[in-house]
Amino acid sequence: MALAVTATFSQIAFSEALGVDFPMLSDWEGETAHAYGVQYETWKGHTGLAKRSLFVIDQEGVIRYRWVTEDALLEPEFEDAMTVLAEMAR
Helix, strand or coil: CEEECCCHHHHHHHHHHHCCCCCEEECCCCHHHHHCCCECCCECCECCCECCEEEEECCCCCEEEEEECCCCCCCCCHHHHHHHHHHHHC
8 A cells, every 4th residue: 555645636646657556545634644753844845744754564553664764855775675575475
């Protein structure tokens, strides 16, 4: 599942462009970003935006992998998250 602080129509366009078949959810109010501690207080004059972050959460709701950055231009090492996912699948 992917979650972003963007409007639902943006999520739909994003998933169609990438051809993904997993749920894309909108955190428009930023409640989830706040709950997970990944919300900027203020970023470039905007409040309530989520920091770029990646979580792997197992079926019991336990966070197995967490990556967060203050720099919105950085991307995570997706291989690290994929390794955790592969371990969980075993």
